[in-house]
Amino acid sequence: MAIKIVVNGQDLEVSVSPMKRLLDVLRQDCYLTGTKEGCGEGECGACSVLVDGEVINSCLVPVCQVEGSEIVTVEGLAENGKLVPVQEAFIKYGAAQCGICIPGMLMAAQALLDSKELSKQTPTRYEIREAIAGNLCRCTGYMKIVDAIEAAALSTLEKK
Amino acid sequence: MNKVYSPKELSEAFQILNSYQPLKIVAGGTDLMVGYNSGMPVPDQLLNLWKLDELRHIDEYPSLLKIGALCTYTQLIKDERVRKYAPTLVDAAKTIGAMQIQNRGTLGGNIVNASPAGDCLPVLAAFDAVIEIGSVRGLRQVPFTDFYTGYRQTVLAEDEMVTNILLPKQKTEESAKFYKVGTRAAQAISKVMMSVRASIDAQKCVKEIAIAVGSVAPTVIRTRLTEMAIRGLIIDESLIATARKEMMEEVRPITDIRSNEHYRRTVSGNLIAKFLRENYLA
Amino acid sequence: MTVGQSVNRKEGRDKVTGAAKYVDDYHFQDIWYGKTVRSTVAHAQITGIEFLAGFDWSTVVLADYRDITSRNIVALIYDDQPLLAESLVRHVYEPILLIAAPTKELAELAAKHVHITYKKLPAVLTIEDSLSAEQKIFGDDNVFKSYTVTRGNVEDAFQSAEVVVEETYHVGHQEQLYIETNGIIATAKSDGTILIQGSMQCPYYVHRAIKELFGLPDEKVVVVQNVTGGGFGGKEEFPSVVAGHAALLAKKCGHPVKIVYERGEDFVASTKRHPAVIRHRTGLTRDGRLIAAEIDLTFDGGAYCTLSPVVLSRGVIHALGPYKCPNIRVTGKVVATNTPPNGAFRGFGVPQACFASEMHMENISRKLDISPVELRRKNMLHQGDYTLTGQQLTYSVGTQQVLDAVLERSDYLARRSHKQPELSNKRYGIGLSFYYHGGGFTGSGEEKIKGQAAVELTAEGTVRILTASTEIGQGTRTIFSQIVAQELGLRPEDVEFEENDTSKVPDSGPTVASRTCMVVGRVVQMAAASLKEEMAKRIASLAQCQASEIQFEGRHLLWQKDGEIISVSFAEAAERCMSRTGFLKTTAQYSSPPGIKWDDVTYSGDAYPVYAYAADVVEVEVDMDTFEVKILKVTTATDVGKAINPTLAEGQIEGGTVQALGYGLFEEVAWKDGKILNNRLTNYIIPTSLDIPDMETVLIENPYPYGPYGAKGIGELPMDGGAPALVAAIADAVGAVVTEIPATPERIMEAMEKLAVEA
């Protein structure tokens, strides 16, 4: 079945089973391996991507449900090699250790930074923790990740 | 290859349900896909509800809210009317999974999935919600407390689906609480959860009370004996003790990998005691 | 100065853009997929393997133990574990048969059409059953290994003790739960070379294991580490199994074979932290001085030995904690059971030992009514004191500093007298732990390994490090580049790395045992120092000055001639140095600090060249209705020797502490008949960002004279103290001491009920 999706701004058409997981479509059919699989059951968030601006677990979404949707993966965050603030902050604050959870973590963080409610003020550390509670990280203990998102939120707000 | 029907109109969905069986309904997929990913065979024919925007409405009526089956937790949490008239549903929704699940999981899915640990279910039971069911044969309404017929069994016929949830508003004089005791602070399946709705007057007399408990029986249950033991009485130490004892006797928990029977029983008792104690102190 | 700076992680950009390639991100045209068929019973004779009809068996390739051309072993300590079971299975999930197919789905389908029949044998599933030795599954007594360490006269000392405190502590399995599951791609080349790539901590372990399986010489096995998504010990010895399986299939089917476990399989197939039962009996003076101790540790090794003797040995040596006790006997054994083999996990025996010893301190302080702080101050090790193995601590002993720092930063004393919140059914509690961890291999281990590393000049005039120490997220590449840059007056960006490939890098020893920075970092520093010396010599002869006059600074070499400062850029100097030979490479090898003595027979002497020390304070709130624990605050103070990169050091401490808190709070494997019931992330519970509060991490620098710039090993230390501090805090809140972790709400409730009955 031919399914049209928009991935990182590009119109694509993939010919796959409609029940194929979005995760597999991205990794196997779009050759975007930045999105990771840590559990295949919605628990770890390593497969998080944005679908029409909302963060979801791509291992739980059959591709037929995102027909015509706009999908953003970790590869689509930076523009022409210029990192977005949250990527910069993850590097600066040492938020990535082994890195396997990071693509998903960045997508959850970006969804928080994009959310309308936060256009006038930065999120609290608790709100940041809530936003990434679906993204398991076994390396960092989350401190540096929260630090990085907080810093990114501040720099994003300053630019607004 | 599987065949997936993705209607945009509800009537079309009813037609599909009527014409193509066996058929598996998929809403947000957060329950179903977990099964498919862990080796359950994907059925040949599926009905994808995701494009049915008709089922995403929340409408306010004088005494109730009509909530579309396809409303996600995120939608419930953000909706002003739900926050105002069904705050315990918002509390329950907030405890579900984490952001990714809240963005995708639906109220209808939580209901039809029929897990005894479904977190919204005690709220629906305590508020005497009514489930609206649709098919080509028309719409029918079933009280939520009659919706389950056994462990993971519902009254739905093969060609039927849940279309809306009619949820009575919480009245200003009512006090309500949702308690979830899970395995951790987020992404947690419940060991015990309880939803209580009560009218308590100035003399601390419990005029009316409804208590629903989850994860302590094959389906979510209303603990009617405990309700009876409390109803009409004034809250004091002895009532709190009685309520605790009644509750511990009434629930039928089991031991599984998440918790054990003794704990679930004790905590069920403690939670109703907590509700009464906090209202007594209030 | 780059050492001591929080420079950015070397591979940071790749990791935030999705460019970093992990093993599952590699796709080859003709790749096949491997699937493992495993035992479903705990102990049995295999009576038959049936290949059911209804599947076209010509579409797949099968392999079993008969395809192993040399030795059917997972090469480690005892070589008792077969790569594939022959006639006997000793645990559920033991690999029996392998399937390769052009697609994953086909391999899975084939596996469903294999039916194995068994004749069941009685299974030993618990430590107690194993100790009783009614059913013998290893030797005469089911004991893989035992140790006894004795100092002083224990019996006499107990006679004179005014108080004796005795208690038994239990800890269960813990899963490493790296978020990237195990994965390997193997290719068998036409010239007989086997190429392995994948997720791993120790390429040379895999190298050895593959050589043994097929009887191949060194050069016929090439192992390359891909970007690895977490290890924590779980990818120390276990990847040898996956690599062996993939290699066997690759040889047989003629295609590269990829095996990437899905989570459920990884969980049941891979090693875990050893469960343990630890008994403490302690004699004290009434004012709380330790005078006699008897400690007995029993670890459950599982069905095969793996690294158990070494894990146990570390547990035994750390059994008392950083305290003095003149008369002590520690006995330890690790026993066999018909459960999946346990293995390396960050902390390596110490988290078990430390939970018991620190909870015992909590129990002693309650029994004697002495504050936990005073009890520690009375008994802690200071410089000049002797440890349990008779090692005199002569340098870098930060015991007092870490304790003082954690108390001050957490405001422990004031908070301990904190009033309980009135009218609420929540109880506040605060707990302390104080602990240490030896860096590097135990005893003579480092002398045997003789880890090597090299540094060379590149054609571009920069420097390249060659080491088998892997980057698994802990920051190897970043700190090594800082060390070399510091030595040579460069920036970390000027330092690159040779691919971690056994055909290209020397054996630096495994990436384990908190040894990467402290031991291999030192070797890297030595290699850089030789490179510097050699460059200085060569430039001096060209410039006609003394080599010793040449300074390496600001990416330049500088010296004085006739009162004038002459400088050439490092790149130019490098080019000149290589003009004749075409390359310049220096290699260094580890040697122990002077004066280190260790006796493997009596288990006495200098167990480790140095220890790192730490103290944790955990604050909790316990809900008395649900017995749920909310962690309010965590403060740690750690004597790291020297923080080469403070951000990375903090990252290690925070991450390790959270794993330790998970161990104490809710991480537990549920078993039935030797099978794991919770092999998914939905039911094996690890901490989310909401389970953990903000943490305060205090770094204390007490330089170790033989580490790079004074650094000590801290990779594992933070895994040791979190659980006992947490459980002590719970005890402070509810009044009952939980002696078994995880301290689940269920266990807290039971401990309180028990206390109520006793009272």
Ligand SMILES: Cc1cc2nc3c(=O)[nH]c(=O)nc-3n(C[C@H](O)[C@H](O)[C@H](O)COP(=O)(O)OP(=O)(O)OC[C@H]3O[C@@H](n4cnc5c(N)ncnc54)[C@H](O)[C@@H]3O)c2cc1C
């Ligand atoms: C990581 C994770 C965490 C979770 N945490 C929680 C939690 O904390 N609490 C909790 O309660 N649940 C939790 N869940 C379960 C799940 O998210 C919820 O039950 C969710 O509400 C299901 O909705 P869905 O739309 O995704 O259902 P789906 O998976 O699409 O469907 C579930 C079932 O309902 C049927 N169905 C769905 N909609 C209809 C309809 N309108 N009419 C008829 N049948 C229908 C489907 O056929 C299927 O049988 C979690 C799941 C995951 C993966």
Ligand code: FES
């Ligand atoms: S892989 Fe999708 S949530 Fe873990």
Ligand code: FES
């Ligand atoms: S950085 Fe390794 S899991 Fe998060």
